[in-house]
Amino acid sequence: MDNNANAKGGKEVRISISAEKLMHALLTVYRAVPPRTPLPILTGILFETKENMLYLTATDMEQSIRTFAPATVEEPGSAVLPAREITELVRRLHEVSIVKIETDGQTNTTVISYAQSDLTLHGFSPDEYPSMPETPRDTLVTLPQKLLRKMLKQVLYAVSTEEHRPVFTGVLFEFTNDNLNLVATDTHRLAMRTTPLEKQPNQLINVIVPGKTLNEMSKLLVQEDSDVSIYINENQIFFILNDIQIVTRLLAGKFPNYNLVIPQNTSCDVTVNTKELLEAVDRALLLSTPRRQTVFLQMQDNTMTVFFNAETGRIREDLQVEINGDQLDIGFNGKYLTDALKTVDSETVTFQFTGSNTPALIKPVGQSDYISVLVPAIPQKNN
C-alpha cells in the first residue's frame, strides 16, 4: 500500500486551539511522559477530541495524567504526537494566539500551523496507545488542594528512593473513620501528618501510593480554592483536580506498623528555635564530606551545642534552648536533620529524646497533627 498516495483518503483530524491553553495542557500531562522507555509510543502524547474539547493523555504505564481544554474541532478524531517536540514548540510560541493541528490518520503525520509557519511531526497510531482506566463511581474522600499539598510536603522527604524495597518508596494513605493519616519512612526517618475528615470515607482502607506520582502531583495542586477528589479501585488510585485526572498504580505489600517506631516515655524534651537550629546545622555541614555527615548535639544547662568535626576543621554553635529532663549527647545525619526541620512551619520545635542510641521524636510546638522521627547516626570513631 502506498501511504503517500492514499494519505488524503485516511481519517483526518483537524482542530484549532488557543496556544496558551494548549501549552498549559501539554505542560500538565508532560509530567507523566517517561524520560526513558522501551515502548516508543509512550514518548508520545495522546490527543483526542470530544465535542468541543481536546483531551490530552500521557502515561508511563504506572501513572497517567489526563487533562482537557476547549478547542474548535473541525474534524474529530485522535492522534499521538511526539511529546517533547510538540511541548517544546508550543512553549516557544511567544506571540502566537491560535494553533491549528491537522493529522493524517493514515501516515500519523501531524502539521501544526501557527502564524505563517508550520511544524510537521511524525507521530504514532492512536490505536496502539494504552487506554485509560475508568474512574470509579464513588468518591472516597475530598480535600482542599492546598491542604493535600501541605500534607504531602511534610511526608514526601522521608520516602525512600531505593527501589528494592518498594513499600518504602510510597506514602501510606490510612483512612480511618475520622482521619486521613499520611505516613512515609525510609527506615532512617519517619514522617506522619494527620488531618480530620469532614465526611466519613466510603471505605476504611490503607493504600500505599508511589512517592514519584505524589511528587509530580503536588506541583499540580496549585488552585488555592479548589478541591481534589480521591477515588480508589482494586489496584489504582485516582486524583481529580478540576480539569486534571491523575491515576497511579498502588504499591503492593504491607506498610510496617509505624506506631512501633514512635518513641514513648521520653526522658529529655528540648525546645529550640527552628530557624536558628536549621542555620546552625547548615553551617556545621560546611565541613561535611560524603563519608562524614554526622552532626552532634549536646544538651546541657539550657544550651544546645551543635558540633561538627572534620579533617579541615571543626565548628561549634551554641543555641539557647529549653531543656526538661536529663543531659544528653546525640548525633544525627545532618541532611536528615535539615530535611525534618525544613517541613516545620512553627517558630519553635520540640525534640523528645529517650536516649543517645534510640530514635528521637520531633514535634512543631503548637501543632499536634504532625510528627517526625529520626534515628540517631551510628557513632563514628575519631569524633
Place this chain on the structure above:
Amino acid sequence: MDNNANAKGGKEVRISISAEKLMHALLTVYRAVPPRTPLPILTGILFETKENMLYLTATDMEQSIRTFAPATVEEPGSAVLPAREITELVRRLHEVSIVKIETDGQTNTTVISYAQSDLTLHGFSPDEYPSMPETPRDTLVTLPQKLLRKMLKQVLYAVSTEEHRPVFTGVLFEFTNDNLNLVATDTHRLAMRTTPLEKQPNQLINVIVPGKTLNEMSKLLVQEDSDVSIYINENQIFFILNDIQIVTRLLAGKFPNYNLVIPQNTSCDVTVNTKELLEAVDRALLLSTPRRQTVFLQMQDNTMTVFFNAETGRIREDLQVEINGDQLDIGFNGKYLTDALKTVDSETVTFQFTGSNTPALIKPVGQSDYISVLVPAIPQKNN
C-alpha cells in the same frame, strides 16, 4: 619542635570585620580560586592586613583577583584560609554583623568567631603563597565599566574553548591611536566590537587576553558609574575596578589577521527583525540533534524562510524581510546563529552575503561599532 606547646608563642593575627563586607570580598576573590589544582595552597585565600584594611587575594597562577575591605586590626599579619570553607561559612551568617578572625601563625590554625559560635580551620603558611605582581606605573587606558562589560559580552561568545590553539581562547585587545578594538574568533565565527578612545593610549599595542579571565571579570563590572583602568607590563594585563584588582597572563602567539575574514563586496543584503529571527531559529532547533544542527535560510521575494529537517519531522518559518540583491540559500549552525543574534540590541539586523559557501557579515542596523562574521555550515546530505 612541639607546635601545639609553642602555639601561643607564634605570631598571632587578630582582626574584626563586618560580616557583609567580608562576604562581598570573599565572593569577589573566590572567582580566581582554581576548582582543581596540584598545589594545595592555591585552594586557600590569602588574608593580609595593611593599616585598617584587610586585603584578600586568590590566584590560580595564571590569573589573580585581589580586593580589600575596612577592618579593625588588633594584631597585624597574614594568613591563608581554605577558600571554600571560609567563603561558605560567611555566606551562611545571615544575622551576624561582626566576624572575628584569629590566626595562630605557628600552627596556621584560624578561629572564626561569630555570635556565640566559632569555626576552627586549618590553613596554610602565608610565606608559601605566591606573591602578586607590581602594578605598572602608567595607565594604558581608562574605560567606563558599563562600556567594557557590553563590549566583552559582544565578543566573548566567539572565543574558542579548545585549549590546543591558545590564541583563539583569548580576546584580541587592539589599541590604536583613536580606538580600542576587541576581536574574538574560534574560526567558525568572529565578533568585533570597537570603541573610540577619549585619550590616546600611552602605547599602541596588541595583546591577547584569556577569555576565561574576561568572563569572570565581566561579572565584576557592575558599578554603573565607575571606570576600569587598564595597565600592561611585558606579559600581564591589570584591570583595576575601584577596590578590585584583576591580573592575568597574556596569551603568547599571533592573532590571525581578522580583516581577511571580513567579507567585502556582498551580493545580497537582507534586513530582518532580530527577535523574530531568533525565535524562529529557536523553534527550528527543537528538532536538532547533536549531529544535526544546520538551520537553512532561503531568501526570496522579501521572505526569509527558515528550514530545519530531521528524522522526527520538519519545520518551516516564513519571515517578512527586506532583500537587496540576488536570491540565496545558505545554512548555518543554529547555535552559532543564535549566539550571534543574541548580542544584537537593535530591533533589526542586516545579513550581508557573498554566496552560499562564503562567510556572511552580520550588522545591527544603526550601529557601526559592532560586526560579526559567520561561516556557513558544510551542506549535509539528505537535507
